[in-house]
Structure formats: C-alpha cells, structure tokens
Amino acid sequence: xxxxxxxxxxxxxxxxxxxxxxxxxxxxxxxxxxxxxxxxxxxxxxxxxxxxxxxxxxxxxxxxxxxxxxxxxxxxxxxxxxxxxxxxxxxxxxxxxxxxxxxxxxxxxxxxxxxxxxxxxxxxxxxxxxxxxxxxxxxxxxxxxx
Amino acid sequence: xxxxxxxxxxxxxxxxxxxxxxxxxxxxxxxxxxxxxxxxxxxxxxxxxxxxxxxxxxxxxxxxxxxxxxxxxxxxxxxxxxxxxxxxxxxxxxxxxxxxxxxxxxxxxxxxxxxxxxxxxxxxxxxxxxxxxxxxxxxxxxxxxxxxxxxxxxxxxxxxxxxxxxxxxxxxxxxxxxxxxxxxxxxxxxxxxxxxxxxxxxxxxxxxxxxxxxxxxxxxxxxxxxxxxxxxxxxxxxxxxxxxxxxxxxxxxxxxxxxxxxxxxxxxxxxxxxxxxxxxxxxxxxxxxxxxxxxxxxxxx
Numbered sequence: 001x002x003x004x005x006x007x008x009x010x011x012x013x014x015x016x017x018x019x020x021x022x023x024x025x026x027x028x029x030x031x032x033x034x035x036x037x038x039x040x041x042x043x044x045x046x047x048x049x050x051x052x053x054x055x056x057x058x059x060x061x062x063x064x065x066x067x068x069x070x071x072x073x074x075x076x077x078x079x080x081x082x083x084x085x086x087x088x089x090x091x092x093x094x095x096x097x098x099x100x101x102x103x104x105x106x107x108x109x110x111x112x113x114x115x116x117x118x119x120x121x122x123x124x125x126x127x128x129x130x131x132x133x134x135x136x137x138x139x140x141x142x143x144x145x146x
Numbered sequence: 147x148x149x150x151x152x153x154x155x156x157x158x159x160x161x162x163x164x165x166x167x168x169x170x171x172x173x174x175x176x177x178x179x180x181x182x183x184x185x186x187x188x189x190x191x192x193x194x195x196x197x198x199x200x201x202x203x204x205x206x207x208x209x210x211x212x213x214x215x216x217x218x219x220x221x222x223x224x225x226x227x228x229x230x231x232x233x234x235x236x237x238x239x240x241x242x243x244x245x246x247x248x249x250x251x252x253x254x255x256x257x258x259x260x261x262x263x264x265x266x267x268x269x270x271x272x273x274x275x276x277x278x279x280x281x282x283x284x285x286x287x288x289x290x291x292x293x294x295x296x297x298x299x300x301x302x303x304x305x306x307x308x309x310x311x312x313x314x315x316x317x318x319x320x321x322x323x324x325x326x327x328x329x330x331x332x333x334x335x336x337x338x339x340x341x342x343x344x345x346x347x348x349x350x351x352x353x354x355x356x357x358x359x360x361x362x363x364x365x366x367x368x369x370x371x372x373x374x375x376x377x378x379x380x381x382x383x384x385x386x387x388x389x390x391x392x393x394x395x396x397x398x399x400x401x402x403x404x405x406x407x408x409x410x411x412x413x414x415x416x417x418x419x420x421x422x423x424x425x426x427x428x429x430x431x432x433x434x435x436x437x438x439x440x441x442x443x444x445x446x447x
Contacts, residue, residue, distance in 0.1 A: 023318050026314045026315075026317070026318050030314070034307075034310070041208075041302055041303055041306045042205070042306045042307065042309075043204060043306070044205045044207075044306050044309030044310050044313060045202055045203070045205075045313055045329070046313045046314040046317050047202065048317070049198055051197075055197045056197060057198040057199070057200065059199070059201075059202055060199065060200070060201050060202065060365055060368065061202050062202075062203070062358075062361040062362050062365060063416075064208070064212055064355075064358065065419070066212065066215060067208065067211075068413070088416065088418050089400075089418070090400075090418070094405045094414065094416050095414060107414070108411075108412065108413045108414070109413060109414040109415065109416055110413065110415050110416070111415070111416045112401065112416065112417050112419055113418065113419025113421060114358040114361065114420060114422075115361075115416065115419030115420060116361050116364075116420075140200070144205075144208050146211055
C-alpha cells in the first residue's frame with residue numbers, strides 16, 4: 001500500500017516537472033530577455049524553448065521597409081554562449097553574432113525592401129564532455145521601433 | 147532501504163521518460179514544419195535541419211503603424227462592433243475575436259482615438275478573462291492605460307507587453323492552438339482593415355503594404371499548420387490556404403542584395419527583399435476573400 005502511494009506521488013511530481021520547466025522559461029524570458037528589447041516594442045509573441053548543446057532552432061521572420069528592428073537572443077546560464085545568424089531568402093548570411101570569442105545578444109537593423117529572413121539559433125557543442133548533458137531556456141524576441 | 151532504492155529508481159525512470167516527451171514534441175514540430183515548405187522561401191535554406199522552427203508575424207500595432215505612414219485615416223466603421231462581443235461563447239470564438247479586438251485596439255491607439263481605445267481594451271479584457279488569461283489584460287493593464295492615455299508610445303508598449311504576457315501564459319499552459327487562433331484573428335482583422343482603407347483611398351503605397359502581407363501569410367499558415375489537429379484551427383487554415391492562392395498571383399521580383407552596417411550606430415541595413423507589382427484586380431480578389439474570412443470570424447460564437 002505504501003509503495004503504491006509512493007509511486008503515484010512520484011508520477012505527479014514528475015508530470016509537474018515538465019510544466020515547471022516551461023514556467024521557468026517564461027520567467028527567464030521576462031526577466032532576462034524582455035528588458036534588452038527596450039526601447040523597441042515587442043511583436044507580442046513568446047519564442048522560447050529549452051535546448052541542449054548541439055541543438056538548433058530556426059525562426060522565419062518578415063520585416064517591413066520603413067521600420068527599425070531589434071532581435072534579442074538570450075540563453076539561460078547553464079548553456080554556453082548562444083550563437084545565432086541571420087540569412088536572407090537566397091541563403092546569404094547578413095549577420096552573425098559571434099566575433100572571435102565574443103557573442104552579442106542583440107542585433108539592430110532595417111531593411112531596404114520588405115523581406116523574409118531566417119534566424120538560426122544554435123547552442124554550441126559541450127566542450128567538457130564529462131558534464132551531464134545540460135539543457136536550458138533560449139529566448140528569441142523581436143521588437144520594432146516607429 | 148530497499149523500498150527507498152526502488153522508489154528512487156522508478157523516479158529516475160519516470161523523469162527520464164518525461165524529458166523524452168519534450169524531445170518528441172520538438173521532433174514532431176520539425177515534422178510539421180517540413181510539411182509546409184512554402185513557409186520558407188525556396189532557396190538554399192532548409193528549415194528542416196533545425197530541431198524546432200518558429201514562425202513570427204508582425205504585430206497588429208506594426209501593421210497599423212505602417213498603414214498610418216502610408217496615409218491611412220481612421221474610420222471606426224472598419225472595426226468589429228463592440229456589440230458583437232456578446233456572441234463569443236466558445237473558446238475558439240473568444241480566441242479569434244480576442245485577436246480581432248486586439249487589432250482594433252491597436253488601430254484606435256495608433257490613431258489616438260483614446261476613448262475608443264479604452265472601450266476596446268475592456269472587450270479585450272473580458273474575452274481574455276473568459277479564456278483564463280486575465281493576468282495579461284486585467285486591472286493593472288487598464289490602470290496603466292488610463293494613466294498613460296495621452297502618451298501613445300507608452301500605450302503601444304503596454305498593449306504589446308500585454309499580448310506578450312498572454313502568449314507566454316498560453317504557451318506555459320500547453321495551449322498553443324488558442325495562441326494560434328488569437329494570432330490568426332488579429333492578422334485577418336489587420337488585412338481586412340487595410341483592404342477597406344484601400345477601397346476608400348486607392349493608394350499605391352497601401353496596396354503594396356497589402357501585397358507584402360503575402361510573406362506574413364506564409365508564416366501564419368506555417369504556425370497554424372503546427373496546430374492543425376485542432377478542428378477550429380483547421381477550418382481557418384483551410385481559408386488561409388485559399389487566400390494564399392490569391393496572393394500567389396501577385397508578381398514579385400527580387401531586389402539587389404547589398405547589406406551594410408553603420409560603424410557608429412552598429413545598425414545594419416539589409417538589402418535585397420521583394421518588390422511587389424500588385425494590380426487592382428489582385429487587391430479586389432484579396433479584399434473579397436479577406437472580408438469573407440473576417441465575417442466568418444466575427445460571427446463565430
């Protein structure tokens with residue numbers, strides 16, 4: 001009887017664990033990413049996911065001529081520096097955040113003509129392979145300025 | 147001690163299985179993303195290489211701002227009547243029209259119709275509460291808007307932050323289809339208003355802004371496709387795919403690619419992009435379909 005109750009209790013705890021990660025990502029985005037967007041206005045969409053070293057995520061984005069934009073990409077502390085690059089519709093890279101050992105987390109830009117760009121976010125592979133595979137939140141925010 | 151050891155073992159096993167569920171959902175997203183290749187321009191980039199694909203759309207505030215810059219003037223007749231809010235009794239009806247009223251709120255704010263902004267904010271608050279996301283548009287947001295009623299930029303920030311909070315809440319609570327319906331309702335309302343403005347003003351610049359929605363529509367279809375198991379999403383998705391056929395008739399040409407970065411401000415200017423050669427017939431066809439979809443949405447219980 002005790003074992004049965006214990007099993008059910010642990011199942012409930014573990015189901016809550018997944019939801020807790022999501023809630024942490026939202027809190028992380030609000031606290032760490034959203035302030036970096038100012039004075040740009042957010043597009044109102046939360047783009048946050050948990051990622052592990054070696055994983056990548058793509059974001060398909062449209063930008064209008066006549067506006068100024070900012071992209072913010074922030075990773076949670078347990079991850080190493082986050083790489084991101086932006087490519088135009090022909091696949092040509094228009095921006096990379098990595099410069100030597102420095103990773104910037106914001107990019108300000110305008111577009112000459114309304115265009116579609118692809119943002120790729122990548123968590124670098126773990127340098128220390130003895131560490132347990134860590135995963136953490138990565139947030140991408142888009143803002144515009146009139 | 148044996149009981150404790152067994153319990154720890156079971157706990158570890160169940161938690162590993164829970165985290166595998168996350169990977170499965172990322173793989174599933176990847177699978178759904180690759181079913182709609184039009185969401186990514188045909189070129190050298192293959193979105194399916196990524197574990198996850200996001201589809202972002204311009205906010206209704208940005209759309210309203212673009213139309214205002216193109217010479218649009220405010221007309222409250224273009225907006226969804228506040229009286230219609232009594233119809234919205236299902237989750238889908240509320241979500242779609244939360245998007246619609248959110249766009250209307252963006253328009254009233256951009257055009258400084260402050261008394262109407264507060265009325266639309268109240269409707270947005272009601273629908274958000276009915277959907278369980280009152281924290282985004284509750285009393286605090288209302289108070290902030292009233293306190294900043296003469297500061298348009300502050301109002302726009304407050305509205306954007308509220309929608310961000312709402313989206314975050316829905317993602318947190320595993321309700322991505324509700325989020326998708328809100329985005330879809332908002333986008334359709336923005337397109338509808340733009341086509342109404344075009345009919346009254348017949349401006350080449352506004353028509354180009356309408357044509358440019360072709361790119362956003364691709365992303366919206368990508369976003370909705372990920373949630374197509376939801377029957378309400380599937381219904382709107384079907385209409386959007388039909389609308390895309392009309393946008394596909396617009397001739398486009400690629401701009402020359404030349405990107406440069408200002409060394410002082412560090413702001414990059416991205417060259418290239420698309421030039422749209424849009425005709426009156428294109429706009430007329432898109433307007434009819436936009437109106438039909440919008441009518442369906444604002445009359446949906």
